[in-house]
Amino acid sequence: MQSALEAFLSDRNRPTPFLVLDPAVVARRYAELTQAFPGAEILYAVKACPHPAVLRVLVDAGAGFDAASPAEVASCVEAGADPARICAGNPVRGAAATAACHAAGVRRFVTDSVEDLDELAVHAPGAEVLVRVLVDDTGSATPFFGKFGATPAVATELLRGCGSRGLVATGVTFHAGSQQTRPATYSAGAATAVAVATEAGVQRPVLDIGGGLPVAYRSAVPAWAEFAAAVAGHDVRLVVEPGRALVAEAGVLRTSVLRVSRRPGVDHRRWVYLDAGRYQGLAETENEAIDYPVRVAGRDGPTGPVVIAGPTCDGDDVLYRRTPYALPLSLRAGDHVDLLHAGAYTASYASVGFNGFAPLPVHVAPQPSSRAT
Template sequence: MLSPGLESILARPRPTPFLALDPGVARERYRALRAAFGDAARILYAVKACPEPAVLRALAGEGAGFDVASQGEIALCLAAGADPADLQHGNPVRGPGAAGLAAASGVRRFVTDSAEDVDALAAEVPGARVQVRLSVDDTGSATPFHGKFGALPGTAVALLRRAAERGLEPAGVTFHAGSQQTRPQTYATAVALALAVAGRAGLRRPELDLGGGWPVGYRSEVAGPGEFATAVRGAVDAAIAGGAVEAVTLLLEPGRAVVAPAGVLRATVLRVSRRPGIDHRRWVYLDVGRYQGLAETEGEAIGYPVRVPGRTGAAGPCVLAGPTCDGDDVIYRRTPVALPLDLAAGDVVDLLHTGAYTSSYASVGFNGFGPLEVVVADGA
């Protein structure tokens, strides 16, 4: 069931494709996460998921912090009313001067995962508070993060010590369990490893940043925030009881889990074709595809629910494709999609739970197709 704000947007005819967005839904999702993890846990919204100013304003009004990756995201958060003290620069791939520029905007919290970056932080932002990102198992995720970011345990211990030696404040450890992570146990295992690392580095009361990856039920149910919180708390309690650390301050960086259900991407059918000898199914071409906001369908990692307003007849299988001339612009070939048999060019199609990683991923004009328009619910 969609929110009244989303239904109101979709009730008005307008050119497609566009993303209908209701920041009120993001606000409610934020509150649910906060309730599950408790007021002691600090929530930093991952701006990259959806940097729409109305969403940032809604979350800043709730007291959220923000995970930022660039000066552009910092500027957006400050314009939305965020306190720079509530921003954490979570991207450990920073060019020369980037950390200093962030610090000039008031940011004093940084994530790092390499000796080179620790030294750069020490030079550009002396005394800054840092977390070391740990590489962890990401089994159960739709998009693994292993390899590009994170340090192995022994290296992470050395980096925390190096940070202290260079005059930085080693605050704790962070990790990312993979995007759309559906297994609470994966978080619990990562927590145990992260707190062991913190203890080895001499941090008795570390920050533990659980990162992002919190899942959304796209086409099937997923564990709720309470189940993930229970798994995390169990692992934290075990680490404290085992003497690895004395106390832990929790942070988490949800993006998808907060904003995905706040959006609906409306598209128009350009053509319905039969492809004899190529595929027994119909091919349905939409005016939106991989390059206009559906980047997460690469490898069919994310399966958005699809509906066709106004069509109620029998449905049959189809392949869903985008409008460009690129052969990779096929949305779903393996993922089952059943659309009405009387579907025709000109019909509108809605892709649900598309508030995250759509408008922020859309190209600025590949093949002449423009950026994805965002329409925000009234009153946001």
């Protein structure tokens, strides 16, 4: 845990729930990623955490951005990003969004259908186009298979169709699924993508391997260098689109315990109800895909198994029923429970008011004053 986060969390009187971010952690993770992928262009996936402080620190570090909407493009530009370093990566934008991104200065677009390619020709003339190809996503916590991506044969035809529409075919992209823990899945995806570009006649193509790089929540994951090695060996211009990998460890989501209940006849474990659940930033606990490290501030001693649930009047608002968690037997209502590595896909996923609960507040931890040397 970083000292700036700990200093902020030492104030036990701040109302919960909230997310606190340390942008310095983001800057460090970016530097580490550029070392793992030397020579690659890094485009931060804005959807993971679009907070202005995060965007600004990445602009200063030299990152580009993967934006899914005109609003995300505008946020990046406001933070100081050059539109030329922004890629409109959502292939289901719609014509109005395509036109708005182009008007803002974006010239790189991802597509996966002939319908979108036709819209790009009209609303983003002369744009550089990456075609998203469908690949296997075995090993990911949240598979993406099916919604996005063209089959290799269709992707090849889309690349070939760019020139006649006044567009520039630059290469191929894919996504191996979120929280992807198998470097071999990236290797296979890269081979498929390069084969498509070669078949379409694209010389030294852009190979955009998307995001999905994993974070060590409660289990170890391969080092980023292993993923870099898995996609090496191709004559390409490499692009990586990390989201979670850069911001997860920069955030802590602090909650308070509303109730600790025994539920005879229902479950032998205690049920712990928090004041944040799936609708207040913990959407990635759906299907228990992401298992955040959890700690209880100010409680120690023996622990016991628990079910962890959110505060809303919704039967689906249960965070962990199958995944084993143990919390102190002394846990009581009012205690703070911190979910660590929560900087990614929390505040950006939170409801704007389901059941009357407010959106998740976000704070930025003040940076420690530099000491004279």
